[in-house]
Amino acid sequence: xxxxxxxxxxxxxxxxxxxxxxxxxxxxxxxxxxxxxxxxxxxxxxxxxxxxxxxxxxxxxxxxxxxxxxxxxxxxxxxxxxxxx
Numbered sequence: 001x002x003x004x005x006x007x008x009x010x011x012x013x014x015x016x017x018x019x020x021x022x023x024x025x026x027x028x029x030x031x032x033x034x035x036x037x038x039x040x041x042x043x044x045x046x047x048x049x050x051x052x053x054x055x056x057x058x059x060x061x062x063x064x065x066x067x068x069x070x071x072x073x074x075x076x077x078x079x080x081x082x083x084x085x
Contacts, residue, residue, distance in 0.1 A: 002060035
């Protein structure tokens with residue numbers, strides 16, 4: 001199982017999102033929280049706001065890219081078909 005996820009800093013002044021995919025969501029989030037991932041080292045007190053389960057890595061990667069290319073990443077967090085954290 002693979003997961004596509006969106007994280008966000010809890011600081012309301014910074015309204016930025018990060019989109020990624022992984023096969024181990026808990027481990028990946030822990031790496032984000034410990035600043036081990038360079039692309040999210042700017043986020044303090046991050047929170048998982050959304051995730052979606054995919055059957056294959058290929059599907060997860062395509063879905064991740066679809067979200068990243070969208071003009072409004074936040075709209076994905078409102079969609080009730082997907083799991084909100």
